[in-house]
Amino acid sequence: MTELVRQHLIDPEICIRCNTCEETCPIDAISHDTRNYVVDFEICNWCNDCISPCPTGAIDNYRNVAKSSPYSLAAQLTWDDLPREVEAGAPSEGELPEEVERLTAIAQSGQGGPTTPPWSAAHPYVNLFTPARPVTATVMGNHRLTADGASADIRHIVLDFGAVAFPVLEGQSIGIIPPGTDAAGRALGMRLYSVASPRNGERPDYNNLALTVKRVLEDHEGKPQKGLCSNYVCDLAKGDKVQVCGPYGTTFLMPNHPGSSILMICTGTGSAPMRAMTERRRRRMALEEGGELMLFFGARSADELPYFGPLTKLPKQLIDVNFAFSRVPGQPKRYVQQLLRQRHEDVMRLLADDNCYIYICGLKGMEAGVEEALRDICRDHGADWQEMLPRLRAQSRYHVETY
Ligand code: FAD
Ligand code: A2P
Secondary structure, eight states: OOOEEEEEEOOTTTOOOOOHHHHHOTTOOEEEOSSOEEEOTTTOOOOOTTTTTOSSSTTOEEEEEETTSOOOHHHHTTOSSOOOOOOTTOOOSOOOOHHHHHHHHHHTOSTTOSOOOOTTOOOOOOOSBOSSSOEEEEEEEEEEOSOTTOSOOEEEEEEEOTTSOOOOOTTOEEEEEOSSBOTTSOBOOOEEEEBOSOTTTTTTTSSEEEEEEEOOOBOTTSOBOOOHHHHHHHTOOTTOEEEEEEEEOSSSOOOOSTTOEEEEEEEGGGHHHHHHHHHHHHHTGGGOOOOOEEEEEEESSGGGSTTHHHHHHSOTTTOEEEEEESOOTTSOOOOHHHHHHHTHHHHHHHHTOTTEEEEEEEOTTHHHHHHHHHHHHHHHTTOOHHHHHHHHHHTTOEEEEEO
16 A cells, blocks of 8 residues: 655645745745645655745645655646645555556657656646546536447547546546456446547536547457447446546656647547647646647548547637548548658748657557658758657657557
8 A cells, every 4th residue: 555645735826926835934845936836745744834925825835745655846836726635534645556567668668758757747636537447427418429330349438537536648548448348247347438528528517538449349450349348438327427547657748838839640549638738738728838839640531530529610720630541542642751741841840849848649550651641751851850759759859559
């Protein structure tokens, strides 16, 4: 069991940045940048000298955290508000289930990962609920995203967590445990699904989240095979209860600093984290924080592309959307890598921008082709991909999750 400790924090929403706490602290545990005042977990000795002089009470805040992973100063400096308190008694940040370690390792086995999150990513909660102690969510909606005649049945599933805190960030996934047992009577293993909604809920400030799930009817080689969990999830009806564990994922997280850009490359349900990040940025558009969003999205046709309608309606000043359709009658086959090449000037500009973070998600097969396109683009612009990739990784700017 993880050892929990209390961490002293300052609420950035209330703090008026008057510097009183920093001046009062006798051991220099409090510091600030242009944005936030923060408390160093390693230095604070709980003398409480700072508490009463604070004019707003922003200083009087605390969270339970795993002793091994308190909120870092870098994380606190990015906050707009305090993270939610995790439900008392919920398991916290213990060892990840072996299955999650295994699946994550496969998903991040390419050149992209494992890596570290962008410096301005928010602190993710992981492993709050385990297969042995899952949380029960209620299905609030199950809506088909692909057109009626499309070959793929991809669904938008909304899960509600009621009064239980289940904090997630864009780019994280959750585990779903299908009901029933295997031939040996053992509980069935969980499957991972990327969260498709922003951190403040599918419906803003509701305790819910969305998933983008494809009904698997054949294996990767095209042989008929009914996927166990995806069919269970795609058949769920409003009001059904689902056993959920997680959240999982500590690196495929979006940057939060003003001016940061995001280059997204995906196919199929790999669009889930991209939708989450895009929606987060859409909801904050009025803040005019700057930065660009550029999306390359591959599907067989418009009918097979999840969120096609909503994506085409997004404001052009928010996102530059590029669709690659591979099976449109009378048109040449197009993959995302071809579109990357076509948009080489913008792609090169973003690759060279230290504030641009790159995310690739979806079919495993796409990864090599995308990398080849990026290598060619670099070469044509007098840069060297072999030299750039390690730099991107060292800067936590290149993230791949394929399955
Ligand atoms: P199983 O019963 O486990 O497998 C049936 C057969 O189908 C097997 O032969 C298997 O190899 C093959 N198969 C497995 N997955 C696929 C697939 N995606 N396409 C074609 N064949 C497959 N899935 C989503 O739909 N949406 C997501 O957002 C999503 N996010 C994921 C995030 C991560 C990090 C990972 C690792 C996986 C993610 N997946 C996602 C895949 C998901 O976890 C399951 O693997 C998928 O739903 C199939 O599970 P199943 O139980 O239906 O099939
Ligand atoms: P294709 O028509 O050749 O299958 P899916 O519908 O199977 O989830 O695939 C999503 C999209 O990704 C489809 O357009 C598919 O094209 C395309 N795709 C398949 N293989 C690759 C690859 N190696 N690189 C890029 N895109 C790919």
